[in-house]
Each structure stands twice: as C-alpha cells, then as structure tokens.
Amino acid sequence: xxxxxxxxxxxxxxxxxxxxxxxxxxxxxxxxxxxxxxxxxxxxxxxxxxxxxxxxxxxxxxxxxxxxxxxxxxxxxxxxxxxxxxxxxxxxxxxxxxxxxxxxxxxxxxxxxxxxxxxxxxxxxxxxxxxxxxxxxxxxxxxxxxxxxxxxxxxxxxxxxxxxxxxxxxxxxxxxxxxxxxxxxxxxxxxxxxxxxxxxxxxxxxxxxxxxxxxxxxxxxxxxxxxxxxxxxxxxxxxxxxxxxxxxxxxxxxxxxxxxxxxxxxxxxxxxxxxxxxxxxxxxxxxxxxxxxxxxxxxxxxxxxxxxxxxxxxxxxxxxxxxxxxxxxxxxxxxxxxxxxxxxxxxxxxxxxxxxxxxxxxxxxxxxxxxxxxxxxxxxxxxxxxxx
Amino acid sequence: xxxxxxxxxxxxxxxxxxxxxxxxxxxxxxxxxxxxxxxxxxxxxxxxxxxxxxxxxxxxxxxxxxxxxxxxxxxxxxxxxxxxxxxxxxxxxxxxxxxxxxxxxxxxxxxxxxxxxxxxxxxxxxxxxxxxxxxxxxxxxxxxxxxxxxxxxxxxxxxxxxxxxxxxxxxxxxxxxxxxxxxxxxxxxxxxxxxxxxxxxxxxxxxxxxxxxxxxxxxxxxxxxxxxxxxxxxxxxxxxxxxxxxxxxxxxxxxxxxxxxxxxxxx
Numbered sequence: 001x002x003x004x005x006x007x008x009x010x011x012x013x014x015x016x017x018x019x020x021x022x023x024x025x026x027x028x029x030x031x032x033x034x035x036x037x038x039x040x041x042x043x044x045x046x047x048x049x050x051x052x053x054x055x056x057x058x059x060x061x062x063x064x065x066x067x068x069x070x071x072x073x074x075x076x077x078x079x080x081x082x083x084x085x086x087x088x089x090x091x092x093x094x095x096x097x098x099x100x101x102x103x104x105x106x107x108x109x110x111x112x113x114x115x116x117x118x119x120x121x122x123x124x125x126x127x128x129x130x131x132x133x134x135x136x137x138x139x140x141x142x143x144x145x146x147x148x149x150x151x152x153x154x155x156x157x158x159x160x161x162x163x164x165x166x167x168x169x170x171x172x173x174x175x176x177x178x179x180x181x182x183x184x185x186x187x188x189x190x191x192x193x194x195x196x197x198x199x200x201x202x203x204x205x206x207x208x209x210x211x212x213x214x215x216x217x218x219x220x221x222x223x224x225x226x227x228x229x230x231x232x233x234x235x236x237x238x239x240x241x242x243x244x245x246x247x248x249x250x251x252x253x254x255x256x257x258x259x260x261x262x263x264x265x266x267x268x269x270x271x272x273x274x275x276x277x278x279x280x281x282x283x284x285x286x287x288x289x290x291x292x293x294x295x296x297x298x299x300x301x302x303x304x305x306x307x308x309x310x311x312x313x314x315x316x317x318x319x320x321x322x323x324x325x326x327x328x329x330x331x332x333x334x335x336x337x338x339x340x341x342x343x344x345x346x347x348x349x350x351x352x353x354x355x356x357x358x359x360x361x362x363x364x365x366x367x368x369x370x371x372x373x374x375x376x377x378x379x380x381x382x383x384x385x386x387x388x
Numbered sequence: 389x390x391x392x393x394x395x396x397x398x399x400x401x402x403x404x405x406x407x408x409x410x411x412x413x414x415x416x417x418x419x420x421x422x423x424x425x426x427x428x429x430x431x432x433x434x435x436x437x438x439x440x441x442x443x444x445x446x447x448x449x450x451x452x453x454x455x456x457x458x459x460x461x462x463x464x465x466x467x468x469x470x471x472x473x474x475x476x477x478x479x480x481x482x483x484x485x486x487x488x489x490x491x492x493x494x495x496x497x498x499x500x501x502x503x504x505x506x507x508x509x510x511x512x513x514x515x516x517x518x519x520x521x522x523x524x525x526x527x528x529x530x531x532x533x534x535x536x537x538x539x540x541x542x543x544x545x546x547x548x549x550x551x552x553x554x555x556x557x558x559x560x561x562x563x564x565x566x567x568x569x570x571x572x573x574x575x576x577x578x579x580x581x582x583x584x585x586x587x588x589x590x591x592x593x594x595x596x597x598x599x600x601x602x603x604x605x606x607x608x609x610x611x612x613x614x615x616x617x618x619x620x621x622x623x624x625x626x627x628x629x630x631x632x633x634x635x636x637x638x639x640x641x642x643x644x645x646x647x648x649x650x651x652x653x654x655x
Contacts, residue, residue, distance in 0.1 A: 038422065042400075067446040073616035074427040076434055079524040083515040103646050112650030141513020141533025145493075148512045152494035156625050159516040160492035208639035216631035220624045221519040222486060228622060230631045238638030242645075259646075259653025266645050352517075360522070361613045362620065383400050 044169070046329055072357045076233045079222055080353040082347065084139055089343040091135040092214040095166070096241025096339070097213025097248060098128025102173055106204040108259070117254050122200075124248060125207065128179045129170035158217040165213060169206035175199035211245075212238030214343075218350060224360065225353035226346075229278075236274050237343075243267035243305050243316055244339040247332035255322035255328040264331065267315045271338075272306035275299075284365050288352035289345070298345030305338025391502035392545065393567040394554065394604040395477050395574050398615075399581060399589065400561035402475035403429060403443055410556030411441040415539065418529070428472070435477055437527040437536040441553045442477045446614050473608075475615050476553070476562055479504065479525045479538035481603035483595075486623045487537075490520035495535075502603050503540030503565065509536055522599065522621035540603075547601070567603060577607055596625045 054367045105121035108114040137146045149163035179196030186192070215237040219230030246264040254260055278298075280291055281384070288294045309331035316327030358365055411417060420438040425431045435442045446472050451652035485504045488496045496511035496517060506517075506526070513533040517526045526537040541551035549555070554564035563570060574591045581589035592612045595601040599621045608615055 012643075023389075034433065038424070066448050067428075067444070067614045067616075068448040069611040069613050072613055073444060073446070074425075074430075076427070076616060077524070078434075078435070078616050078618060079470070080518050080521065080527050080588060083518050083528040083530070100642060103642055107643075107646035109651040111647050112653055114650070114653075139514075141515070141528055141530070141535075142511070145510075145512035148493040149514070151510070152492070154489075154494070156489050156628060157492050158628065158631065159490060160512060163492050185466070208643060209635055211642060212635050212638040216628070216635050217516075220490075220627040222522040222524075222622075222624050223519055226519075227627050230627045231634050234631060234635040235638040236575075238642055242642060252480070256652065259649040262649040263645060266649070283413055318654045354519075354524075357616075359619045360621075361616070362618070363613060 005071040022277045058340035070363065072361050075357055077355045077357040078360045081351050081354045082223065084136055084347070087135040089347040090340075091132055091139070092237065092343040092347075093244060094128050094135065094338050095132040095214060096211050096237055096343075097244040098125045098132060098173075099169065099207040099209075100175075100238075100242040100245035101128060101249070102126040102169070102203045102207030103211070104249065104260070104263070105176075106200050108201065111359075112259055114259070116258070117249065117257060117260075120252055120254070121182070121245075121249055122173065122177050122203075124245070124252070125203065126170075126173045129166070129173050132166060133170055138165075158213065158220050160216055162213050165206055165210045169203065169210045172199050172202035172206060176203045197358050199344030211241040218346065221350075222360075223354050224285045224352045224356070225349050228283065228329045232274060232277065233346075235270065239267045239270040239274070240305060240339045240342050243271065243309065243335045247335035247339075248311075250328055253334070255325045255332070256318055258318040261316075261318040261328065263314055264309060264335065268306055268308075268310035268313060268331075268335070271302065271342075272310055275302040275306045278302070285353070285359060288349035288356075292352060294345055294352045297341050297348060301338045303338070305342055306336045308334045309371060327369075391567040392477060392564065393481075393502070393570045394551070395563040395565070395607065396478070396604065397561045397563065397577060397607040398446075398473050398475035399586070399607060399609060400559045401443070401476055402559055402561075403445060404558060405443050406474050406556045406558060407441040407553035407562055408432075408439070408443060410552040411538075414541065414544070414552035415440065417536075418531075424532040435479065435525050435537070437529040437532075440478065440536075440538040442627040444475045444477055444615055445472070446473045446475065446610075448610070448614060472609070473610075475606060475608060476557075477615075478553070478604050479540070480523055481540055482523075482600060482601075482621075482623065483537075483600040483602065484623045484625075485519035485521055486520040486528050486599075487535075488627070489623060489625045490516045492516060499540070499542050499545075501540075501542075501545055503542050503545065505539055505542050506535055506537060508534055508536075520624050522618060522623065560572075562576070570605065574607060579608075582608075588641055592617050594619075594621055597621055598626045 003384045028272060061102045065074045102125035103120045103124060105118045108121060137143045140146055150167060152160065154160035161314035174198060176199035179192055179199055182192050183196060212234040215234030219233045221227060242263060246260045246267065250260055278286060289298045312331035316324045316331065318324065417440060418438040420432060422497055423431060423552055425433055428447040430445040432439050432442050432629060447603040456468055460609045481504045488498060488504050491512060493510055497507060499505050499507055513528060513535060515535060517535050518528055526535050528535045544551055550564045554562045561644045579588055586609060588610050590608055590612065592606040592608055597620050613619065
C-alpha cells in the first residue's frame with residue numbers, strides 16, 4: 001500500500017508547488033452534448049451554493065429510491081398519459097351540444113311545431129358538426145390522414161364508431177339544413193319534403209349517439225378513473241351535451257321556450273344527481289375528480305351545470321317576462337361554462353389518474369416508498385484521501 | 389408461419405442494455421434525451437415511442453439489519469441481501485391487444501407470427517391506442533405525429549431473422565422462439581430455479597385476465613409489481629358493453645325527453 005502515488009493537496013498545487021507552465025489564454029469551455037451541459041450546470045450550482053438539487057441528486061441520508069412491492073418501480077407510472085391536446089375536451093363539448101341540438105331540432109319540428117327554433121337548432125348542430133371535425137383533425141398527429149379513420153369499420157373501437165358517427169351526423173345534418181334552405185327559397189315541394197324528412201330523421205338518429213359517445217370513448221380505456229365510471233359517463237356527458245345545447249339556443253334568443261327550459265331542468269337535475277353520486281363514491285380511483293386541479297375543475301363544473309341552473313331555471317320559469325329571461329340567461333351561461341369545465345375536468349382527471357402508479361399495480365394507497373427507512377443510517381460518506 | 393414470442397429471463401440479465409442499443413440501431417429509433425433519473429442505472433424510465441426495449445434496474449434495498457439501499461457486495465442470489473436485478477422490458481404483444489382493438493384506422497395489425505404491428509404509413513396519430521394499452525407501451529411521438537412501439541422486428545422476422553434485441557443479448561436472457569415452445573421452456577426454467585432455492589422465481593404471463601396471455605413473457609424474481617408489471621392487466625374492450633348500454637340509455641332518455649318537452653311545451 002505504501003507504493004500508492006501520493007497526490008499533492010490542492011492548495012499546494014494552486015500555490016505553485018509544481019513547476020509553472022504556460023498554458024496560454026484559457027479557452028472557454030462550451031459543451032455541446034446535453035449531458036455535458038447538465039454536468040456543467042450542476043458544477044456551477046455546486047460552486048455557487050455548496051449544494052445541488054435536482055432529479056437524481058440526493059443528499060446523504062435521504063431515502064434511497066427503491067423498486068419494491070410497496071414502492072412499485074420507483075413510483076414511475078405504468079400507464080401513459082392521454083396525449084390529446086386542448087382541442088379534444090372542446091370537441092367533447094361541441095360534439096355533445098351539436099348532437100343534442102339536432103335532436104332538439106327534430107323534436108321542435110315534428111312535435112313542437114316550433115319551426116324557427118328547429119331551424120336555428122339545425123344550424124347549431126351543423127356548425128357544431130363542422131367545428132367538431134375541425135377540432136378532431138387538428139388534434140391528429142398527421143391531419144392529412146384524417147380520412148384513414150374511415151378505412152375500417154370496427155365496432156369494438158369506440159373511436160372508430162365515433163368517427164363514423166361524426167361523418168354520418170355531419171353529412172345528414174348538412175343535408176337537413178340544405179333542405180331547410182331549399183324549402184325556404186323554392187317552397188315545400190314533395191321531393192324536398194321527402195328528402196328533407198329523411199335527412200332530418202337520419203341526423204337525429206346519428207345525433208343521439210353522437211351527443212354522448214365520448215363517454216364511451218374515454219370510458220373504454222386503461223385509465224382507471226375513466227373506466228371505473230363507464231356506466232355513468234355516457235349519461236353524464238349526454239346530459240352535459242343537452243344542457244349546453246339548450247343553453248346555447250336560449251342565448252340565441254329562445255329564452256322564453258318552455259320546452260327548452262324543461263329539457264334544461266331535466267339535464268341540470270341529472271347533473272346534480274351525478275355530482276352527489278361522484279361525491280358519495282369514496283373509491284380512491286375517483287380521487288382525481290375531487291382533489292387537485294382536476295378535482296376543482298370537475299367540482300366547479302358540476303356545480304355550474306347542476307344545482308345552479310336547476311335553481312335558476314325553476315325560479316325563472318318560461319313566462320317571457322324580463323326577470324324570467326334574465327334568470328334563464330344566467331342559467332344558460334352557467335350551463336355552458338359548467339359543461340365545458342366538466343369535459344376539461346374529466347380530461348385532467350384522466351391525466352392525474354394515469355399518473356397514479358399504485359392503482360394499476362394494485363398497491364395500497366398508504367404504502368410508503370421509504371416505509372422501512374425511517375431509522376436508516378446515513379449512507380457511508382466517501383472518505384477523504386489521506387494526503388501527505 | 390408459427391406464432392413467435394420473447395421469453396425475457398431476468399435471472400440471466402446483466403443490465404448491459406445491448407438490447408436497447410441493438411433495437412435503436414436496427415430500427416432507427418430516436419434518441420430519448422440525456423437525463424439522469426436517480427433511479428439506479430435506469431435513466432430511461434419506461435418503454436415509449438423512442439424506447440422500444442428498456443432495461444429495468446430493480447433495486448430493493450431491503451437488506452438485513454435495517455440496512456437500506458443497496459450495499460456493495462450484497463445482492464444477486466443471496467436471499468437475505470439487498471437485491472439488484474435487471475429485466476429488459478418490451479411491448480408484450482398481447483394475445484388480445486388493447487391498442488389493436490382500439491385503433492380506428494386499422495393501422496395496428498396482427499402479423500402472421502403474432503406480432504402487434506403499427507403500420508407507419510397508415511397511422512394518423514389519433515393517440516387512442518395510447519390510452520388503450522394496459523401496459524403503457526405505445527406512445528405518440530409529438531414531433532413525428534404518429535404512435536410508435538416495438539415492431540417485434542417484423543421486418544427481420546419476415547425474412548426469418550431473430551429480432552435485433554434477442555440477437556444482441558450476450559447472456560441469452562432474451563430468448564426468441566415459438567410461443568408454445570417458450571412457454572414450456574419457461575416452466576422448465578422455473579423448476580430449475582426453484583430447485584436451486586430461488587423460490588421467489590415466477591413467470592409473468594397473465595393468461596387469466598382479459599389480455600389472455602402475452603407474447604413477451606418474463607421470468608422474474610419476486611413480486612412483478614417491483615418491475616412495473618400490473619398484476620391484473622385488462623384489455624379495455626371489456627368495458628365496451630357497459631359503455632354502449634349506458635350510451636343507449638342516454639340516447640333513449642334524450643329522445644323521449646325532447647319529444648315530451650316539446651309536446652308539453654306546445655302552447
């Protein structure tokens with residue numbers, strides 16, 4: 001061991017114990033590789049603060065990261081997060097409103113004899129269908145390949161069913177709106193009546209599932225908070241879609257329609273029940289719907305689309321008096337904002353849920369990564385080299 | 389062509405990451421950054437669009453006498469010591485694959501030899517497969533726009549070659565062969581390990597769940613959960629029936645409600 005080379009202390013080296021050499025001007029070190037850059041960053045931080053913080057840097061004595069039946073694989077989440085952008089929750093909102101609006105149009109047309117409302121609801125459905133397609137295509141990684149969605153017909157894939165449903169809904173709604181246009185300009189001749197009626201019927205037929213299928217779409221996934229709620233998600237999203245369709249039509253001037261108010265009351269009543277249903281479910285899977293950012297968005301969205309419009313609609317009625325209209329409009333704004341927040345809340349809850357590594361690994365929520373490490377001794381420190 | 393499979397034996401893996409490198413080299417997979425995770429020697433974390441093979445470094449510092457953290461010199465096959473084992477993770481190529489069922493474009497197909505393959509010329513990047521995978525394997529590459537995962541070296545297999553990772557593995561930890569044959573070999577290997585006192589050796593192949601077995605099985609020591617392998621992976625199509633029933637109820641209620649409201653709303 002006495003043969004080991006002796007390293008002069010740093011102070012001796014700096015003091016010029018070794019012969020001076022002329023190295024010329026120091027060349028500034030410019031790292032090119034990202035890892036080198038990170039190393040340099042860490043060195044600078046260490047020089048400045050005497051301590052470094054960051055991923056992978058743990059002070060001595062801190063819990064050592066572990067892969068175990070208690071801590072999973074270092075707590076790295078197993079599931080991948082949903083990789084949709086902001087356009088998809090907005091699409092859920094727009095599509096839900098469009099589908100429900102098409103059903104409202106047909107009911108107003110065939111049962112209610114309210115042709116003005118039917119016409120506007122049809123236009124709302126058509127606008128919604130167009131915007132839905134645009135939002136869906138915008139989110140695609142390869143938007144130019146959007147027609148590939150119609151390459152196959154796969155009943156087992158909710159996304160495939162949704163794509164077909166959207167295509168059929170958009171086309172039949174466009175045909176129905178076109179029939180309205182032709183009727184207004186050229187009169188209600190027999191072919192216009194027949195073809196228009198068929199288009200309206202088909203638009204309603206496809207509008208019904210289109211207003212709520214997004215609940216199936218996110219429910220039939222590996223994300224726990226979504227698939228655990230699949231039995232209520234389509235009804236929840238359907239009610240939310242109906243709420244927003246009624247609200248948008250009311251804001252468009254039909255704030256004295258009794259039928260819209262009744263539909264709005266029905267939707268708000270369901271949303272109120274859904275809120276109680278979710279709040280009363282204490283399964284840890286539903287935590288993202290109650291806690292954190294996603295919880296607050298979902299909760300505020302639920303209040304704005306449930307109890308608030310319910311009370312305002314019941315109190316406001318549909319008398320057409322200025323107070324009634326004002327309350328209806330307030331209910332409508334609350335419903336639209338609540339419905340939008342509901343979709344964003346559920347999407348964020350899906351992100352939070354897929355980051356929970358415990359649920360797919362079936363690990364108790366109270367298990368601790370450092371369960372057995374409370375009384376742990378500090379990691380052995382590197383011994384300083386004995387210097388001559 | 390017969391159905392092929394991987395059998396990854398973590399008791400033979402030395403954590404050299406040759407499989408990761410071979411995979412990247414052969415398939416031209418993107419780099420995935422130079423980030424330090426602080427989790428043992430694993431700086432990648434999980435399989436993803438730019439990591440099709442991923443070596444897990446499973447470090448459980450549960451040693452004797454309250455020792456925590458891996459102690460040098462411990463580990464390996466000493467059951468009383470801290471353990472440090474390695475396992476090369478990969479797409480499981482499920483018997484019933486969530487991504488394949490979910491793909492709305494038909495881009496994801498089943499090859500003759502059982503591989504689940506994403507056709508890059510068809511995929512339009514809708515990202516529905518990402519949330520359909522119970523193992524968190526397939527991922528969308530946001531620069532490229534499409535979804536990527538292990539191809540099971542379909543190009544190599546079509547001309548009779550073994551996948552690059554299996555070819556490169558220096559310890560034959562990654563075995564490649566026919567599925568039925570490998571299932572038998574896995575049982576033999578387990579018996580051998582048990583007879584040598586490694587009673588915690590298990591085979592990860594969830595045939596009891598709706599996934600109905602996988603084409604990339606793993607021989608592991610200890611709890612599969614330490615390896616980020618879910619005890620009960622379920623293919624999301626099992627939720628379809630309940631979802632569409634609920635959807636039909638919602639549609640019926642909407643139609644009936646709208647008709648009734650406008651009947652009652654007529655003045």
